Amino acid sequence: MSSSIKVILDKCIGCGLCVRACPFAAVTLVDKKAVINENCTFCGACVDACKKYQAIVITRLTFEAHDLSAYKGIAVFAEHRNGKLASVVPEIIGAGMSLKASLNVPLTAVLVGANVKPIAGELLEYGVDEVWMRDDQAIGDFAEDVQTDVVYRILREKKPEIFLGGGTIMGRSLLPRVASRTRTGLTADCTELEIDPDTRFLKQTRPAFGGNIMATILCQNHRPQMATVRHKVMKAAPKTGNKGGKIVDMNHIPVPEPGYEVLEFVEEKSDTVNIVEADFIVSGGRGVKDPKNFALLQELAREIGAALGASRAAVDSGWIPYSHQVGQTGKTVNPKIYIACGISGAIQHLAGMKSSDIIIAINSDRTAPIFDVAHFGIVGDLFEVVPEIIKRIKG
Ligand SMILES: Cc1cc2nc3c(=O)[nH]c(=O)nc-3n(C[C@H](O)[C@H](O)[C@H](O)COP(=O)(O)OP(=O)(O)OC[C@H]3O[C@@H](n4cnc5c(N)ncnc54)[C@H](O)[C@@H]3O)c2cc1C
Ligand code: SF4
Numbered sequence: 001m002s003s004s005i006k007v008i009l010d011k012c013i014g015c016g017l018c019v020r021a022c023p024f025a026a027v028t029l030v031d032k033k034a035v036i037n038e039n040c041t042f043c044g045a046c047v048d049a050c051k052k053y054q055a056i057v058i059t060r061l062t063f064e065a066h067d068l069s070a071y072k073g074i075a076v077f078a079e080h081r082n083g084k085l086a087s088v089v090p091e092i093i094g095a096g097m098s099l100k101a102s103l104n105v106p107l108t109a110v111l112v113g114a115n116v117k118p119i120a121g122e123l124l125e126y127g128v129d130e131v132w133m134r135d136d137q138a139i140g141d142f143a144e145d146v147q148t149d150v151v152y153r154i155l156r157e158k159k160p161e162i163f164l165g166g167g168t169i170m171g172r173s174l175l176p177r178v179a180s181r182t183r184t185g186l187t188a189d190c191t192e193l194e195i196d197p198d199t200r201f202l203k204q205t206r207p208a209f210g211g212n213i214m215a216t217i218l219c220q221n222h223r224p225q226m227a228t229v230r231h232k233v234m235k236a237a238p239k240t241g242n243k244g245g246k247i248v249d250m251n252h253i254p255v256p257e258p259g260y261e262v263l264e265f266v267e268e269k270s271d272t273v274n275i276v277e278a279d280f281i282v283s284g285g286r287g288v289k290d291p292k293n294f295a296l297l298q299e300l301a302r303e304i305g306a307a308l309g310a311s312r313a314a315v316d317s318g319w320i321p322y323s324h325q326v327g328q329t330g331k332t333v334n335p336k337i338y339i340a341c342g343i344s345g346a347i348q349h350l351a352g353m354k355s356s357d358i359i360i361a362i363n364s365d366r367t368a369p370i371f372d373v374a375h376f377g378i379v380g381d382l383f384e385v386v387p388e389i390i391k392r393i394k395g
């Protein structure tokens with residue numbers, strides 16, 4: 001049964017409170033009666049707004065009762081490509097470790113692919129308790145539908161209560177497929193994961209409404225509780241050596257035939273520096289004023305061995321390609337030093353860089369919000385400040 005919402009016309013007095021309360025523009029007044037359109041997400045805000053008249057009623061989707069007690073432990077998806085573990089995996093293991101400490105349950109890596117035994121050994125070095133491994137030549141690096149099926153079957157058999165993956169291109173494709181097969185929920189791009197000590201539910205926190213609020217999401221009725229985590233947001237687990245962990249062969253899990261054949265993999269050629277991995281970033285915003293002026297930031301970046309970042313305003317103006325964009329709809333970076341030049345510090349930009357070790361802001365407006373997060377701030381014209389810094393570095 002799906003959720004439904006209805007307006008009891010006899011009770012509606014056309015006050016319009018529900019129209020103002022609805023965050024999704026899903027209510028309008030027609031002939032002084034509330035009418036609800038297809039934008040409705042059943043959030044319930046209008047029902048609260050109409051408490052006095054009780055003219056709006058939501059009938060919620062009912063769930064079958066699941067035996068949640070059958071699910072135990074935390075599992076992480078061990079993404080890999082070309083025989084190498086994805087760099088997000090130690091970060092997910094790090095997140096899993098702190099959840100394990102709260103729940104006092106085992107932490108396991110789910111590893112599927114061809115010739116993956118060396119990767120299983122590496123995972124044990126990160127201190128996971130087990131690796132559930134399905135090693136088969138037929139599981140290609142890019143066969144996401146095949147991997148989905150195998151991962152789904154492993155989860156169905158092993159029943160972890162939590163399953164985490166990277167918010168990578170692959171994780172964003174595979175985990176929703178697995179969630180859909182498993183009939184559970186998934187919270188994408190979490191920035192924080194913790195356990196509610198009373199209920200033992202996973203609290204999955206992520207930015208919502210354009211980054212203006214942080215929403216904490218619970219998956220109360222289904223298992224596993226699934227979440228993806230963006231690269232560079234969680235602290236990576238160090239390699240501390242195998243603490244008695246073991247590899248569990250899952251060779252009885254069948255591997256389906258893919259519906260296609262991968263003939264060749266052609267890697268995209270790009271001469272841009274990968275800002276996600278960079279230790280130093282010089283970033284420019286609308287204050288740079290002209291695409292040509294990025295040459296000045298490029299010069300500073302060259303001097304200190306930094307990558308070039310940008311705000312969305314600079315990218316949207318066509319001054320620099322999207323691959324350089326830092327922020328909520330760009331990349332999340334975590335460099336040792338982030339130098340923001342002519343960037344105001346909008347919340348959506350901060351979402352991508354505020355965990356940098358040291359933030360240096362150069363801005364002519366002393367009230368710019370970037371100074372609220374900056375460790376060092378220079379109030380001044382970047383066209384004077386940046387050349388002066390370059391001059392001093394060159395000695
Ligand atoms: C859903 C959504 C997603 C978004 N995603 C992102 C994202 O991923 N990344 C992102 O960056 N933004 C994102 N934005 C846009 C964001 O809200 C801001 O509009 C954007 O970050 C502003 O860029 P800016 O700081 O370069 O420009 P502005 O806000 O215009 O700031 C320019 C700054 O330059 C300073 N300045 C001007 N001249 C000089 C000078 N000569 N010397 C020194 N300083 C100078 C000004 O004082 C000002 O503070 C998103 C917005 C939405 C709604
Ligand atoms: S708040 Fe209630 S009474 Fe007022 S317009 Fe909406 S449905 Fe009608």
Ligand code: SF4
Nearest residue numbers: 022040041043044046
């Ligand atoms: S339930 Fe939420 S989305 Fe639907 S009409 Fe009411 S306020 Fe709008």
